[in-house]
Amino acid sequence: MVGDHCNHSSERPVLSQTPKTGISCKMVLQAVGKVLRKSKGKPNGKKPAAEEKKLYLEPEYTKSRITDFEFKELVILPREIDLNEWLASNTTTFFHHINLQYSTISEFCTGESCQTMAVCNTQYYWYDERGKKIKCTGPQYVDFVMSSVQKLVTDEDVFPTKYGKEFPNSFESLVKKICKYLFHVLAHIYSSHFKETLALELHGHLNTLYVHFILFIREFNLVDPKETTIMDDLTEILCSSSGSSSSNGSGNGSGGGSGSSSSSAVAQNHVKER
Secondary structure: OHHHHHOOOOOOOOOOOOOOOOOOHHHHHHHHHHHHHHHHHOHHHOOOHHHOOOHHHOHHHHOOOOOOOOHHHHHOOOOOOOHHHHHHHHHHHHHHHHHHHHHOOHHHOOOOOOOOEEEOOEEEOEEOOOOOEEOOOHHHHHHHHHHHHHHHHOOOOOOOOOOOOOOOOOHHHHHHHHHHHHHHHHHHHHHHHHHHHHHOOOHHHHHHHHHHHHHHHHHOOOOOHHHHHHHHHHHHHHHHOOOOOOOOOOOOOOOOOOOOOOHHHHHHHEEEOO
């Protein structure tokens, strides 16, 4: 051991001259440290493992859809329809569809397989009602999202269903918050559970849902583009072929078009590990 070699006991004579090799304990430790730093940062001197090929970007999978419907037309606000009514209807529908999509792979999303709520190189934290930052597993985070959204969409004071009842002044900001959370769940499915989605042959459903959702949040500037940048590579592939929906979806999916004034209020929920 290095420690034993450096601290000779009095029973062994101490060399009066440096060995011919010229290697000292300090040099050995420096060399070991250099190797450890190299292996930690770049295994075998190559690119970090984080740069793995993303299966969901493969052409044979990105072209899969369940419909050729023109999604751009589907998200536009119809004439004589109240904006809040339209946002409420679509947000509730997306919540149910994304929740259903996640449920198909939920048994594979466990505290062991998803020890953090991660999407590529980004880790998400949950913030409770007091603003306390909570590091949680993937399934815990999704449960927080779905539970909080369920509570909101079933609250008559937030999502009124009775005729004549007004939407609250904070309605749009709440919709933006919901959409940001739902995007996190969609991105996690792609990033961590696309193999299982493929095995279930549900990637066409996932792609279709993703394109529809991205077009919706862009149409009404519901999510800050910085929030969706992490999935720009997928969005570009899904939407670049036709520029609309057709068989390859619609929109560029950068998320939210331009930033919104209320998006900063919930931006703390997105934390990138550096």
